Amino acid sequence: MNNILSVKSLTKTYGHQIGCNDISFDLHEGEVIGVVGESGSGKSTLLSCLAGRLKVDKGSIKFKSRTDVKEELTEITEVRRRYLSRTDWAFVHQNPRDGLRMDISAGGNITERLMALGQRNYSSLRSKALNWLSKVEISTERIDDNPTTFSGGMQQRLQIARNLITEPRLIFMDEPTGGLDVSVQAKLLDLLRKIVIGLNLSVIIVTHDLGVVRLLADRLIVMKSGEVVETGLTDQVLDDPQHEYTQLLVSSVLQF
Amino acid sequence: MLKSQKNKYTKEDPLEHDEYNFAYLDEQTKRMIRRAILKAIAIPGYQVPFSSREMPMPYGWGTGGVQVTASCLCPTDTLKVIDQGADDTTNAVSIRKFFEKTANINTTDDTNSASIIQTRHRIPEEPLKEGQILIYQVPIPEPLRFLEPRETETRIMHALEEYGLMHVKLYEDITKHGHISTAYAYPIKVEERYVMDPSPIPKFDNPKLHNNEALQLFGAGREQRIYAIPPYTKVISLDFEDYPFEPMKAEAICSICGSNSSYLDEIIINDKGDKSYICSDTNYCEKRK
Ligand SMILES: Nc1ncnc2c1ncn2[C@@H]1O[C@H](COP(=O)(O)OP(=O)(O)O)[C@@H](O)[C@H]1O
Ligand SMILES: [Mg+2]
Numbered sequence: 027m028n029n030i031l032s033v034k035s036l037t038k039t040y041g042h043q044i045g046c047n048d049i050s051f052d053l054h055e056g057e058v059i060g061v062v063g064e065s066g067s068g069k070s071t072l073l074s075c076l077a078g079r080l081k082v083d084k085g086s087i088k089f090k091s092r093t094d095v096k097e098e099l100t101e102i103t104e105v106r107r108r109y110l111s112r113t114d115w116a117f118v119h120q121n122p123r124d125g126l127r128m129d130i131s132a133g134g135n136i137t138e139r140l141m142a143l144g145q146r147n148y149s150s151l152r153s154k155a156l157n158w159l160s161k162v163e164i165s166t167e168r169i170d171d172n173p174t175t176f177s178g179g180m181q182q183r184l185q186i187a188r189n190l191i192t193e194p195r196l197i198f199m200d201e202p203t204g205g206l207d208v209s210v211q212a213k214l215l216d217l218l219r220k221i222v223i224g225l226n227l228s229v230i231i232v233t234h235d236l237g238v239v240r241l242l243a244d245r246l247i248v249m250k251s252g253e254v255v256e257t258g259l260t261d262q263v264l265d266d267p268q269h270e271y272t273q274l275l276v277s278s279v280l281q282f
Numbered sequence: 283m284l285k286s287q288k289n290k291y292t293k294e295d296p297l298e299h300d301e302y303n304f305a306y307l308d309e310q311t312k313r314m315i316r317r318a319i320l321k322a323i324a325i326p327g328y329q330v331p332f333s334s335r336e337m338p339m340p341y342g343w344g345t346g347g348v349q350v351t352a353s354c355l356c357p358t359d360t361l362k363v364i365d366q367g368a369d370d371t372t373n374a375v376s377i378r379k380f381f382e383k384t385a386n387i388n389t390t391d392d393t394n395s396a397s398i399i400q401t402r403h404r405i406p407e408e409p410l411k412e413g414q415i416l417i418y419q420v421p422i423p424e425p426l427r428f429l430e431p432r433e434t435e436t437r438i439m440h441a442l443e444e445y446g447l448m449h450v451k452l453y454e455d456i457t458k459h460g461h462i463s464t465a466y467a468y469p470i471k472v473e474e475r476y477v478m479d480p481s482p483i484p485k486f487d488n489p490k491l492h493n494n495e496a497l498q499l500f501g502a503g504r505e506q507r508i509y510a511i512p513p514y515t516k517v518i519s520l521d522f523e524d525y526p527f528e529p530m531k532a533e534a535i536c537s538i539c540g541s542n543s544s545y546l547d548e549i550i551i552n553d554k555g556d557k558s559y560i561c562s563d564t565n566y567c568e569k570r571k
């Protein structure tokens with residue numbers, strides 16, 4: 027089995043409020059899964075549980091490490107979780123401010139993880155930062171500027187570079203194109219697509235924008251009120267939705 | 283020196299000093315602070331919380347250092363107090379007088395004959411010996427503070443040895459100034475474990491932190507932290523392979539004693555703005571004259 031992630035019966039509640047309920051799915055290596063559903067359907071809750079940012083109530087999350095060992099993420103130590111989050115995983119936030127250090131230069135933002143892993147050569151850190159700036163299509167002249175001077179789209183691309191420099195294998199994205207202008211969104215999507223395919227990344231992307239998953243996701247998970255109502259290949263789900271909620275979503279009857 | 287004073291210490295001048303316990307703090311408080319000190323010695327570089335007391339001087343005047351000194355002092359101790367290397371500045375004089383009054387101990391300017399030295403911003407030039415205690419006044423104990431303001435987060439970073447941020451700061455330094463411009467409070471790693479702020483000493487003094495024969499204690503009053511570098515502890519200053527740590531001083535010699543190896547203060551000697559340099563460590567300079 028080449029699953030990088032296997033989720034079984036995952037449940038998270040906030041007091042009486044259900045966050046997500048009894049979620050099960052597998053993510054294959056190199057696969058992109060899109061999680062869609064209207065606002066409040068539990069997408070962010072699910073993502074935060076998977077990335078260990080929220081403690082789950084019930085269920086199991088098995089992660090395949092670089093050494094092919096299956097780790098139960100609901101049971102790993104905080105030390106291990108933090109190590110994985112800065113090496114094997116990346117988390118791209120909707121608001122780049124949550125994922126960047128706004129008072130540190132672009133170069134410092136990009137190379138922080140490498141320094142955390144013990145890299146101590148300034149010149150080589152710098153050339154890696156320059157390399158990643160061009161990969162995310164930010165002018166290399168901006169390396170010493172703080173993200174506060176960047177546009178929203180640039181900040182989001184900087185966040186992606188900062189996250190991907192350690193070559194993580196599993197990427198969590200929460201509405202990465204939300205809050206951006208439509209033309210900027212398209213450019214970012216294009217870039218994400220190139221990077222995801224180029225690096226053969228495994229990705230879980232949460233969005234309420236079906237256009238985003240149409241372009242990026244291999245498979246879809248449709249959520250409603252904390253539960254999965256439909257799963258399948260992206261084209262299948264979007265072109266021939268089975269559940270009536272998905273049909274509503276696709277016919278854009280629901281406003282988000 | 284950590285022996286507690288059971289009885290109320292009586293001074294020659296009861297009218298003036300009667301209301302104070304030996305070295306001002308009550309025995310209960312001193313015991314609490316000594317426990318924090320012992321813990322700090324056991325975990326070099328780790329910031330131990332303690333419950334700081336009101337002292338008859340404002341924060342910023344070394345209340346942390348004063349409380350550590352008060353808890354270490356015995357009647358047989360000889361105390362030296364320096365501020366920026368000098369024994370005769372207002373801050374040093376008032377702390378010295380405070381302990382002369384409240385503990386009636388001997389004081390000295392001589393680094394070599396002091397058993398306890400309280401300092402702000404310098405390490406004496408004369409090498410310290412076994413048995414001596416150097417007590418630093420610390421304004422901000424947390425080296426990660428300005429990059430990560432959340433105390434909950436910095437504690438986790440120390441616990442998990444997540445020190446990438448510290449190098450981000452040095453990276454930013456080189457990026458902005460072409461070299462590591464941090465000249466004071468230069469971050470160190472103690473015994474290959476904790477990253478520590480050595481208080482605002484010039485980085486010229488950093489090499490003296492390493493393998494020092496004396497016990498080094500650090501007290502932050504407002505922030506309520508005590509930490510320590512025990513004698514003969516490994517201390518390295520953080521840097522990059524291609525931008526190694528360099529202790530720095532003015533390229534000059536002392537115009538009083540001619541020393542070319544001590545840390546120098548710059549002084550303007552006339553209206554034209556001509557400069558001269560003198561030792562910042564006044565006792566060292568005095569002895570060499
Ligand atoms: N911290 C929280 N405390 C209480 N309820 C929450 C919290 N976070 C989310 N919820 C609730 O859980 C449900 C799922 O929310 P969320 O996962 O944010 O959905 P989505 O990301 O799909 O918009 C919603 O009903 C929401 O109100
Ligand atoms: Mg959400």
Ligand SMILES: [Zn+2]
Binds near residue numbers: 536537560561570
């Ligand atoms: Zn001199």
